[in-house]
Amino acid sequence: MRLRRITLALGQALGLVALGLANGCGPAPVSPAKPQSITTASGVPMIVVPAGSFKMGSDDHEADERPRHEVSLGTFLMDQFEVTHDLFVKAQLPNPSRWQDDSRKPVERVRWREAKLYCNERSLMEGFTPCYDEAKPGWPCDFAANGYRLPTEAEWEYAARAGSSRLFSFGDVAKLKANGWFADNAGKRTHVVGTRRPNAWGLHDLYGNVSEWCQDIYEPVYYQNSPVQDPLGPAEDGTDARRVMKGGSWKASASMCRASFRKGQRTGDTDACFFTDYCGFRCVRRVTPTEVQSLIVKGASEK
Numbered sequence: 001m002r003l004r005r006i007t008l009a010l011g012q013a014l015g016l017v018a019l020g021l022a023n024g025c026g027p028a029p030v031s032p033a034k035p036q037s038i039t040t041a042s043g044v045p046m047i048v049v050p051a052g053s054f055k056m057g058s059d060d061h062e063a064d065e066r067p068r069h070e071v072s073l074g075t076f077l078m079d080q081f082e083v084t085h086d087l088f089v090k091a092q093l094p095n096p097s098r099w100q101d102d103s104r105k106p107v108e109r110v111r112w113r114e115a116k117l118y119c120n121e122r123s124l125m126e127g128f129t130p131c132y133d134e135a136k137p138g139w140p141c142d143f144a145a146n147g148y149r150l151p152t153e154a155e156w157e158y159a160a161r162a163g164s165s166r167l168f169s170f171g172d173v174a175k176l177k178a179n180g181w182f183a184d185n186a187g188k189r190t191h192v193v194g195t196r197r198p199n200a201w202g203l204h205d206l207y208g209n210v211s212e213w214c215q216d217i218y219e220p221v222y223y224q225n226s227p228v229q230d231p232l233g234p235a236e237d238g239t240d241a242r243r244v245m246k247g248g249s250w251k252a253s254a255s256m257c258r259a260s261f262r263k264g265q266r267t268g269d270t271d272a273c274f275f276t277d278y279c280g281f282r283c284v285r286r287v288t289p290t291e292v293q294s295l296i297v298k299g300a301s302e303k
Contacts, residue, residue: 035202037080038295041126044087045080046285047202048292049073049159056157057223058167058260064220065260071154072229075292078151078159079282081193081204082106082212083118091121098277104192106210106280112243112267113139115150115213115281122283123147138238141215148283150215153244153262154231155284160207160247160259162200167258168207169199180207182257186250206247207257210280211265214244218264240270249278 036048053072058065085095086103088110096109116139120130128147132139141149151159162169170179177185179197186208194204206212216222216233218241233244242264248257255261268274287295 035198035200037202038077042087042090042122044122044283046077047080047159048287048295049076049078049155049201051075051289052158052163054158054161054163055165056154056226056260058258061255061258061260062262064262065223067223069223069226070228071158071226071231073155073158074230075287075289076151076155077285077287078155078203079284080198080202082210082280082282083115084193087122088118091118091125093118093121096274098275099190102192104194105190106193106205108190108210108277108280109275110213110279110281111269111271111274112213112265113269116141118281119148119150119283128285138236138240140236143232143286146285148285150213150281151284152230152232153214153216153246154226156206156212156214156246157259159201159203160199162203164200167260169259170197173254176207176254176257180205180209180248180257181250182208182248182252182254183250184254188251190250206259208248208252209250210247211245211249211252211263211278212247213265213279213281214246216244218242218244218262220264240267243267245279249280251278 038046040046051074053070055068056071057068059068083106084104085097085100085107088095088107095107097107098109099105116132120132123130129145130147131141131145131149160169168176176182181191181196190209196205198204199206219234222234245263245265
């Protein structure tokens with residue numbers, strides 16, 4: 001396995017953030033103007049999402065978004081863009097998408113298990129330990145493994161908000177057309193990733209284009225008992241339960257693109273005729289503050 005090659009685009013302020021975390025100083029403010037980014041060994045751009053706390057959910061909208069509650073998360077990497085056709089095929093997986101006219105579009109019609117399979121394949125490609133155990137029913141996730149996985153619902157919303165407490169990280173819904181592809185501007189189809197504005201942390205297409213699978217089982221009342229630190233969703237029971245999807249899609253209303261909006265989606269894992277052409281995903285990988293520092297040093301030496 002060749003050495004992992006990583007390139008980093010860092011501002012001085014973000015370097016200080018990572019140093020503060022490594023020294024146990026706690027979460028520090030992140031400069032939205034200089035997002036911290038890497039490129040993985042398999043060529044996937046990712047953003048280093050800093051550890052921190054935020055208010056998850058909403059007390060002003062749907063019942064399953066209540067109560068708004070405090071959540072704290074450790075540092076993790078998140079794909080800068082939704083997984084595209086070319087990345088899916090690069091992992092030697094058959095492309096299930098309805099629209100295959102441009103390899104830079106997000107893969108869609110993806111079953112939950114297919115998304116997990118991609119995470120495992122990408123982990124192996126880069127020399128990491130896969131998170132999902134394909135030998136066990138339901139492919140349970142080992143959160144201690146260093147490979148790729150689907151984001152938890154909390155990780156997804158934290159990354160989408162990018163430090164904002166508003167419905168959209170960029171502010172008013174009137175700005176949504178410039179920041180995402182949804183029913184009012186998508187023309188009833190997906191679009192090439194990264195063609196709308198990123199959020200303050202440099203992440204694209206979190207609002208619209210395709211809805212994104214999360215790791216969590218969907219439970220309407222889960223927020224009433226959610227733990228504060230790194231919530232993983234309701235306990236797994238091995239069944240083909242509905243899973244959380246976030247972010248809206250090309251066919252979604254503006255309200256469905258809100259950071260706090262939740263949807264419980266059937267996985268399609270046991271459905272031979274799964275043609276839900278708005279289901280996509282992106283990957284995350286948990287990293288320690290020490291590993292972030294290592295990535296900074298390694299990236300600087302390889303420039």
